[in-house]
Amino acid sequence: MQPIVRKGVTARYADAVIHNQTVYLVEVPSSTGGDVTTQAGEIFASLERQLMDAGSSKARILMATVYLTDMADYDAMNAAWEAWLPPGEAPSRACVRVAGLAQAGWRIEIALTAAVA
Secondary structure, three states: OOOEEEEOOOOOOOOEEEEOOEEEEEEOOOOOOOOHHHHHHHHHHHHHHHHHHOOOOHHHEEEEEEEEOOHHHHHHHHHHHHHHOOOOOOOEEEEEEOOOOOOOOOOEEEEEEEEOO
């Protein structure tokens, strides 16, 4: 049986869960202000750290779901996303508009799955 490794565990969630050479992550901005580009940058920095800590990288992302509170942010988010990803390494991705996120002021949340090396 493959072990399940949880990192950064709290009573509600783990920062990362690794199972069967796959890492599962969900990240939100570290601030509640700023535009979607700023908040996406905060998320990308955290995701990149967590991927590296799990033995993965942004080039190994398999699937991502992006949650936006305002689809007017879609183009700016896409520009930030495309600048962050290595060329030719885009994962499968969904982008969904939501009525709101857990914290007032959050404009974006990202859930992703990546292969572990």
